Amino acid sequence: MFESVGRGTARALDEVGFAASLFGQSAFWFALGSRRRQPVRAGTIFAQMVQIGSGALPIATLLSATIGIMLAIQSIETLRLFGAESFAYIGIGLSITREFSPLIMGILLAGRSGSAIAARLSTMTINQEVDALRVIGISPVRFLVAPSLIAMLLVLPALTMWANLVGLGAAGLFVSASLDLSFAAFVTDTIRILTANDLLQGLGKSFLFALLIVLIGVVNGASVKGGAEGVGAATTRAVVQGIAAIIVTDMIFALLIAL
Numbered sequence: 001m002f003e004s005v006g007r008g009t010a011r012a013l014d015e016v017g018f019a020a021s022l023f024g025q026s027a028f029w030f031a032l033g034s035r036r037r038q039p040v041r042a043g044t045i046f047a048q049m050v051q052i053g054s055g056a057l058p059i060a061t062l063l064s065a066t067i068g069i070m071l072a073i074q075s076i077e078t079l080r081l082f083g084a085e086s087f088a089y090i091g092i093g094l095s096i097t098r099e100f101s102p103l104i105m106g107i108l109l110a111g112r113s114g115s116a117i118a119a120r121l122s123t124m125t126i127n128q129e130v131d132a133l134r135v136i137g138i139s140p141v142r143f144l145v146a147p148s149l150i151a152m153l154l155v156l157p158a159l160t161m162w163a164n165l166v167g168l169g170a171a172g173l174f175v176s177a178s179l180d181l182s183f184a185a186f187v188t189d190t191i192r193i194l195t196a197n198d199l200l201q202g203l204g205k206s207f208l209f210a211l212l213i214v215l216i217g218v219v220n221g222a223s224v225k226g227g228a229e230g231v232g233a234a235t236t237r238a239v240v241q242g243i244a245a246i247i248v249t250d251m252i253f254a255l256l257i258a259l
Contacts (some may be wrong), residue, residue, distance in 0.1 A: 076088050088179075121221025133183060
């Protein structure tokens, strides 16, 4: 048992170190790649942004509206016990911007894009395409990792802001219909209680989640072993680790802010 725990801990530390190395190399190639005549191409980044963001927009909209309505229902029903249902907008606004928008978008992209990154890297590793890139003098980190990382860092905060708008809009429509309150009054009250710090808190989480999704996907894809079964195992592991890391990081982030 102790040997198993020790080996697992050592393997986890190796993966953390590998992820940190990937992040450092990606930052290096993005900042100094043009000086070495190997820039991170804007076209590749844009293609990754379209693949990650545009493809996820319909389901992101649906999930955001659903979460907004669910929060509105629970807030109204809870505050009705105290006769304060007219103040439901406070909990709705703070919960969506601080917690639910970055969390739901992070989990969505971890399952959708994190798995795709892991599957692509693991397939290329097994087919020795990554080794072929090294042989012809192309850095695999610059060619494969950096564009996905930069695209995710841009797309996930943008999706978080979109989720804020959709979630608050859907919640406002439900609240106005349930409490005989105008939608304009809901918007005015919500804007009054929200601050820039609330939005920045959610955006800060989304940046962290973006880093975790890409790095976990790449680490699992690069460490694949075996054939098709290995690809499936690496993809599943990337999704599970990504979602778990996002939830744990969100808890730590909220705890640090509360302190």
